[in-house]
Amino acid sequence: MKTWEEMTKLETKIKVRIALHILLAILSITDAIISKNFAWGMCGLLWILVAVMEYCDTKLLKSSDALIALQERHIDIQDKMLDDLLKELATPNIVIETDLIKIPKHFTKPGKKKLNKRIEFYNKNKYFEVPIIIDSSNTLVDGYTSYLIAKKYNLKTVQAKVKIGGK
Numbered sequence: 001m002k003t004w005e006e007m008t009k010l011e012t013k014i015k016v017r018i019a020l021h022i023l024l025a026i027l028s029i030t031d032a033i034i035s036k037n038f039a040w041g042m043c044g045l046l047w048i049l050v051a052v053m054e055y056c057d058t059k060l061l062k063s064s065d066a067l068i069a070l071q072e073r074h075i076d077i078q079d080k081m082l083d084d085l086l087k088e089l090a091t092p093n094i095v096i097e098t099d100l101i102k103i104p105k106h107f108t109k110p111g112k113k114k115l116n117k118r119i120e121f122y123n124k125n126k127y128f129e130v131p132i133i134i135d136s137s138n139t140l141v142d143g144y145t146s147y148l149i150a151k152k153y154n155l156k157t158v159q160a161k162v163k164i165g166g167k
Helices: 012-035 038-090 112-125 144-152
Strands: 093-097 132-134 140-142 157-162
Touching (some): 112 144, 132 144
Antiparallel strands (some): 093 157
16 A cells, blocks of 8 residues: 555656746746846746646645545455454354364464463453354364363353354
């Protein structure tokens, strides 16, 4: 994602046009001073006004486009969050006896640091940091550390989410 400065940066051709307007203003004002012609001085001031207007107009348009892009990005993020929440809400919760949960052979014991962090979270909040997720045959899909904590504290039952759609 680009920064605000990058999104609102002026293109080279706009900068050149503004520089030319300023150059025309300088030439007009110089000519007005040399020839003592008030009209050329006014032309110079008008060229400065044109340069300022072009700069402001371009910056406003770029800022507007950048804001729209940011809003669209945030809408996409919110949509994803809502989709995730709806999926979470659609996943049924059940209470299951810990002894009925089957642990696949490919699950490895988590690192001590990770497990201690999760135990600390459980002790502080009285719920698991990561939910226990099982499939329809009560095989653990995710939340092995939470399962280990339940076993450590001799919990007879735990809340688990049932993953719909297989293993």
